[in-house]
Amino acid sequence: MALILTFLGKSASGSSTVAIATAKKLAASGSRVLLVSQDSTPSFDTLLNIPAQSSPTEIEPNFELVNLKSSQLLSEIWTEFKDLEAKYLKLPTFKSIYEQELGILPGMDEALALNALRKYYQSGIYDVVIYDGGNTFRTLRMFSIPSVLNWYLERFRQIFAESDLGKTLVPFIQPLISTILNTSWTLDDIDKASNNNILHEGNATLKDSSRIAAYLITTEDKAAVAAAKYFWGGAYQVGLSVKGVIVNQSSGLPIDKHFDQLKLFSLPKKVEDNWQPLIEALPDFLDKSHTPLSIDIDVATGQIKIFLPGFEKNQVKLTQSVSELTVEAGDQRRKIYLPDPLVGKAVKSAKFQDNYLVVSL
Incomplete structure (x- = not known):
């Protein structure tokens, strides 16, 4: 089973440098590593002195690099899309539209990247896939896509399925979802989700730090520390496990009070092309130890504690349905x-204190 690693931090905190050092460390230890970049700037070209290509290219033994280009990813998936449309619709409407004519809709970059990441992850070629999206907000949006899609499918399934449009498109949409998100779910499956735990299992996959894990990246700059803490909370919100904090270009000043639940790793400043000091200071990314829990549910007392680091009380909103x-x-x-x-059981009280939302039922 492959491992997906990603790094979350403020821009200019050095996530690309850390991603490369991580790839070098793991490749040197024998793991087959793919470093996936979605950064449109030439940062990887500069750091590695090698242009990043749109298909995996070997940089060093066991270390390959690929730069995701949304236009190319759309081109690849558009062919599959038109084939499905022709198979399931009597009068396909997209057959005369070519991918070169399409623009990238807002949010499509993340969806295309997630699909590409899934394919690399499931290929069996790599032991570790490292994703560096170049922007943490986009990275979190990308990892939130499955749960957001599930939410909308749950809410609007019945309305859509009973409409004339839905009756026409459902036979087409189901295999399309299967192709893009690698899931065999049907609309009936979603109806039964509360009984067979389909959605629970999907969330559990994302929370399994032996399969997908994130590390926070920061410098000693106050703004970078605050951003890392905010992204810590954001990662928990999308169900992403956070295993530690990497302080880049550290001078040894203490910042651990901000991340007292996480392991802290201090990296020296990289000097020219000498990667070894960084490699030696990095954590053991293959460590199987458990990550801190973001939710603690005490059934006996009816109390639920939700850890939300980096957020203020006025940024948190709670709503409830039956289950x-x-x-x-x-x-x-x-x-x-x-x-x-x-x-x-109805919510009796909810309070936000010390980075925890405490709910009593």
């Missing part, structure tokens, strides 16, 4: 399924 809680914080919405003994 779930929805927590909105920052730009993310997180669904929390209630265990059976708590289903149907």
